[in-house]
Amino acid sequence: MPEAALLEVEALDAHYGDFQALFGVSLSVGAGQVAAVIGANGAGKSTLLNSISGLIRSKANAIRFRGEPIGTLSAFRVLARGIAMVPEGRRLFPSLTVEENLIIGGQFKRPGPWTLKRVYEVFPILEERRHQASTSLSGGQQQMVAIGRALMSNPALLLCDEISLGLAPIVVRDIYAHLRGIVAGGTAAVIVEQDIGQALAIANTVTCMQEGRVALQGRAGEVTRADIQAAYFGV
Amino acid sequence: MTASVTRATRTSTIGVVVVAIALVALALGPYWAGRDGMRLLIEAYTYLVLASLWNLLAGYAGLVSVGQQAFVGLGGYVLFALATLAGVPPLLCIPLAGIIAAIVAIPVAAITFRLRGAYFAIGSWVVAEVFRLGFSQVAALGGGSGTSLPAAIVQGMAANRTAREHLVYWVALGLMVAILGLIVALLRSRYGLALTALRDNEVAARSNGVDVERTKLVVFIFAAACTAMAGSLIFLQKLRITPDAGFSVNDWTALVIFITVIGGIGRFEGPFVGVVVFFLLRETLSDLGSIYLMILGAIAILIMLKAPRGLWGFLAERTDAQVLPLQRRVVARGK
Amino acid sequence: MNWVNTILQGVLVGGLYAMFAAGLSLIFGVMKLVNIAHGDLIVLAAYVALIVTDGLGLNPIASLLVVVPVMAVIGYCLQRGLLNRTMGDDILPPLLVTFGLSVILQNGLLELFSADSRRLQAGALETASLQLADGLSLGVLPLIQFGLAVAIIAGLHWMFYHTALGRSFRAVSDDPRVAQLMGLNNRHVFALAMALSLAIVAVAGVFLAVRTNFDPATGPARLIFGFEAVIIGGLSSLWGTLLGGILLGVVQAAGAELDPGWQVLAGHVAFLAVLAFRPQGLLSRASR
Structure with a gap:
């Protein structure tokens, strides 16, 4: 695994002012692999993603991508290296249309299969609504825009923050079906979820977080539900 | 182990003693400061008052006004109008100016409070400009070229020039102590707690039941009244007022903002430090003219960029000092 | 006929006020920054134009070719070097830093150019006019100025909704954090907005300098006129700033017609009246 790892997080700490949110978190994701990060509210999952994406600065070597330290890079430089994020709560730009939202995701276009055309092929409903305000879409459609927007830069690694939050179960299944297809195309992913079921079904590795620390880590097939529940609830 | 809330710290206890000694020395000012020294001290008192009031507005209530000169000039003009047109004794005009400014501040707040944040700043400036241009149109007060306090009124204040100067000095000192005392009282009242909450986080304060609008209005009216009294005093000492001098954004707002920012915004002690730095700089650099202002x-x-809490905040963070017991803190008492 | 003339002149001056307002409105829209030094930067542009016209012998209109890029570069550097450091949730730092900048600019100009009133000479263009009717004529220069103001507003509007730059501006304005995640360098986008704002300021400064006398202390009034136009027209509405500028120009002209001392005062009173009775401005957000 060492040579093959795409993303390596090693002994990562994170602080908000005086408050320490992460304590020595380590995680590694191989090319084309999916890592699920699960845990209760406030366990530090989002902080982990924000650190990887560059919204929170870290020590240079705490986060390495393709072997290079990226911990101190700004978010827009991290994106240019090939890490894109689907932020929690979708966070589409309300004053941009659906298509403009997608285009803005592709402003740092790395070579790869994802174009506006391809996104519309995968999510045909978005092409129908391309000139509508992004706020006029349903929650599931907005999530499609958010995923499409992240893919437009042709990332090697996709960070997904609670993409099932607030969506009906049937919509969640649909979104995950799409995600499966995207991963099958070679894009690696870190999936942060509170909903364990969906995440486990797609993941190669599982990391359970608790109060800013890794409570349990292992291959998806090797970690049992009982272990996860124990780690999740801290018993 | 029990816990209680207290405001006093050891440094603040020492601070109260030092302040008391300083006040006695300042009260004796006419006997040691000389004529120029007294003039300088009066100026320092008025700037301290203006800066403390601006600090209350901007540093606590989030009302970043660039238009406080409206009330400085208003106070000055009320003094000249009442004294020359209505024959009111000049010293009595000072509190009257405060009352009138408080009344005027109500409609001003009603309009300018519709602007948020930075736009409020420019809106308050427009109001000050309306005052300046408005008073320029009043022929009875000299229009654009202003007016002087007639000699008879000036001489009627005291037996001779020395006595008058002493009187103005003591009024200035008294006014400063009174206004700073009121600010301390305000910060220690329930409004003070609301203001501190407001300063630290307006959204949180709002959601915790602080009546933000009412608190802001009270502070704005209070600051207007006190600023106008300071304005009356400033022009009682100058004996002459013009619209440009009374409503000068540079003299009554720019310098006041610089004093507060340099000393420390949102700290009661900030303006004190700022006034000291300001007068030190001015005495050494004023020959440079406009370069001094740059x-x-x-x-x-x-x-603002490197130490946004000012010189005092910079020192206080490192030493946990406060001169006056204003901050509430929870103290654990071991049994 | 006299009143028709007054109103027409007011409309034309309003174009200038709309230029003051457009630059102010642009940076507020993109980064919620209120630039207290805006008026002083207009006056700075006027002095830059003075140097260019004196030094290169260009007429004021041609001097725009130099003044606009110079001011845009100043804007970019100002934002990247200074103002980006003040951006955040707290409104105090940007407000007080631009206020300090205003004082520095005023006194710096005073030091360099003295307090004397200056004016740009536009030669024959200055007196050229179109006779519309007996006793009713419009100056060619004010017409050019008004036309440019309309063109600038229209151009800004087009830029905002039909270009990649405009898309970036809107994205950064909506959600600066997520914009970064999408590969936008906010600091660069902010600096571009300020560069554009000061390019408009440059045009405004040149026309101000041809129209009226200026000196280092005239900046704050320009800031206030621009601000009044923004509020009268309605925050965040570009066409509103044009309407606001025109209304302000007309009210001022009408005030001056009644009594020369009321010109500026009338504008302020109109502004306060709008604030009191229609605080969202005449064209509110909904109609942008």
């Missing part, structure tokens, strides 16, 4: 502006910018 330096002052640059220092203020630098402080």
Whole structure:
């Protein structure tokens, strides 16, 4: 695994002012692999993603991508290296249309299969609504825009923050079906979820977080539900 | 182990003693300061008052006004109008100016409070300009070229020039102590707690039941009244007022903002430090004219960027000092 | 006929006020920054134009070719070097830093150019006019100025909704954090907005300098006129700033017609009246 790892997080700490949110978190994701990060509210999952994406600065070597330290890079430089994020709560730009939202995701276009055309092929409903305000879409459609927007830069690694939050179960299944297809195309992913079921079904590795620390880590097939529940609830 | 809330710290206890000694020395000012020294001290008192009031507005209530000169000039003009047109004794005009300014502040707040944040700043400036242009149109007060306090009124204040100067000095000192005392009282009242909450986080304060609008209105009216009284005093000492001098954004707002920013915004002690720095700089650099103002502006910018809590905040963070017992803190008492 | 003339002149001056307002409105829209030094930057542009016209012998209109890029570069550097450091949730730092900048600019100009009133000479263009009717004529220069103001507003509007730059501006304005995640360098985008704002300021400064006398202390009034136009027209509405500028120009002209001392005062009173009775401005957000 060492040579093959795409993303390596090693002994990562994170602080908000005086408050320490992460304590020595380590995680590694191989090319084309999916890592699920699960845990209760406030366990530090989002902080982990924000650190990887560059919204929170870290020590240079705490986060390495393709072997290079990226911990101190700004978010827009991290994106240019090939890490894109689907932020929690979708966070589409309300004053941009659906298509403009997608285009803005592709402003740092790395070579790869994802174009506006391809996104519309995968999510045909978005092409129908391309000139509508992004706020006029349903929650599931907005999530499609958010995923499409992240893919437009042709990332090697996709960070997904609670993409099932607030969506009906049937919509969640649909979104995950799409995600499966995207991963099958070679894009690696870190999936942060509170909903364990969906995440486990797609993941190669599982990391359970608790109060800013890794409570349990292992291959998806090797970690049992009982272990996860124990780690999740801290018993 | 029990816990209680207290405001006093050891440094603040020492501070109260030092302040008391300083006040006695200042009260004796006419006997040691000389004529120029007294003039300088009066100026320092008025700037301290203006800066403390601006600090209350901007540093606590989030009302970043660039238009407080409206009330300085208003106070000055009320003094001249009442004294020359209605024959009111000048010293009595000072509290009257405060009352009138408080009344005027109500409609001003009603209109300018519709603007948020930075736009409120410019809106308050427009109001001050309306006052300046408005008073320029009043022929009875000299229009654009202003007016002087007639000699008879000036001489009627005291037996001779020395006595009058002593009187103005003591009024200035008294006014400063009274206004600073009121600010302390306000900060220690339930409004003070609301204001501190407001300063630290307006959204949180709002959601915790602080009546933000009412608190802001009270502070705005209070600051207007006190600023106008300071304005009356300033022009009682100058004996002459013009619209440009009374409503000068540079004299009554720019310098006041620089003093507060340099000393420390949102700290009661900030303006004290700021006034000291301001007068030290002025006495050493004033020969440079406009370059002096550029330096002052640059220092203020630098402080805003590098030490946004000002010189006092910078010191206090490192030493946990406070001169007056204003901050509430929870103290654990071991049994 | 006299009143028709007054109103027409007011409309034309309003174009200038709309230029003051457009630059102010642009940076507020993109980064919620209120630039207290805006008026002083207009006056700075006027002095830059003075140097260019004196030094290169260009007429004021041609001097725009130099003044606009110079001011845009100043804007970019100002934002990247200074103002980006003040951006955040707290409104105090940007407000006080631009206020300090205003004082520095005023006194710096005073030091360099003295307090004397200056004016740009536009030669024959200055007196050229179109006779519309007996006793009713419009100056060619004010017409050019008004036309440019309309063109600038229209151009800004087009830029905002039909270009990649405009898309970036809107994205950064909506959600600066997520914009970064999408590969936008906010600091660069902010600096571009300020560069554009000061390019408009440059045009405004040149026309101000041809129209009226200026000196280092005239900046704050320009800031206030621009601000009044923004509020009268309605925050965040570009066409509103044009309407606001025109209304302000007309009210001022009408005030001056009644009594020369009321010109500026009338504008302020109109502004306060709008604030009191229609605080969202005449064209509110909904109609942008």
